[in-house]
Amino acid sequence: MMQSVSVGNVVIGNGRPSIIVPITAKTADEVLALAARYARESTVDLIELRVDHLDQARDAHHVSELTRAAAAIEGAKPLIVTFRTKAEGGMTALDGVDYVEFYRTILAEGRPDLIDVEVARGEDVVLPTIDAARRAGAKVVLSHHDFAATAPVWDLIARMRHMQDLGADIVKIATMPKDAGDVLKLLEATWLMSTRYAHCPLITMAMAGPGVVSRLSGELFGSAATFAMIGEASAPGQVELAKLSPVLDLIHEALK
Structure with a gap:
């Protein structure tokens, strides 16, 4: 049975999908200004700091000071720290020992609330990073991004089960659809995983225009959170927060 994950006052994996808004600013001042703005947005549940966009992305001490400052903002939302590498569509390269x-x-x-770890880094990177998160009391989003295609349904399920077995608190998978059929593959894999195999919450999405429906319909198929944008998107197909939130509410009410 799928277990929900609590982060601060946010419960991921129970009812209406949580809304995550990424920050892709380049400077610390810009990050903190946006974090303060998002703290006042009642429809935002969590913030993702996309470290790879920062002008000092590789300076972990600088980033740590920034995350502490963001957490100190009045009404601060739980924070996901994500270093999206170039290999998975990010802005900055970071591999191996440096990643850990x-x-x-x-x-x-x-002291972030959650970190995003790319499963493609390999178990020699993933496992010690998860262990460090456990010792720090942080949750781990184990993620996989395919910007080229959408794998067959049972391949997607196998990938998610492997990520879960590695110790993910939340499994995240994003694929690139070539057509509506690929979106259906992603949705079917999400449904089957969530109803048959999942022990932890899932975040799944098909990217770009055809995949928008997957960002809206998570509660029906088993995806526990979705990403919204305020201004600049961090991935293809993200929906504006003001448009996304009412749709999630509409679907949630219809499913009661």
């Missing part, structure tokens, strides 16, 4: 050490420093000094 970056997150170890962030966890020890910055």
Whole structure:
């Protein structure tokens, strides 16, 4: 049975999908200004700091100071720290030992609520990073992004089950659809995973225009959170917060 995950006052995996808004600013001042703005947005549940966009992205001590400052903002939302590498569509490259050490420093000094770890880094990177998160009391979003295609349904399920077995608190998978059929694959995989195999919450999405429906219909198919944008998107197909939230409410009410 799927278990929900509590982060601060947010419960992920229970009812209406949580809304995550990314911050893709380049400077610390810009990040903190946006974090303060989002703290006042009642429809925002969590904030994702996309570290790879920062002008000092590789400086883990600088990023740790920034995450502490963001957490100190009045009404601050729970924070996901994500270093999206170039290999998975991010802005900055970071591999191997440097990836592990970056997150170890962030966890020890910055005390984020959650971190996003790319499963494609390999178990020699993923497992020690998850262990460091456990010791710091942070939750782990284990993620996989395919910007080229959408794998067959049972391949997607196998990938999510593997991520869950590695120790993810939340499993995230994003694929690139070529047509509506690929979106259906992603939705079917989400439904089957959530109803048959999941022990932790799932976040799934098909990207770009055809995939927008997957960002809206998560509660029906088993995706526990979705990403919204205020201004600049961090991935193809993200929906404006003002448009997304009412649709999630509408679907939630219809499913009661």
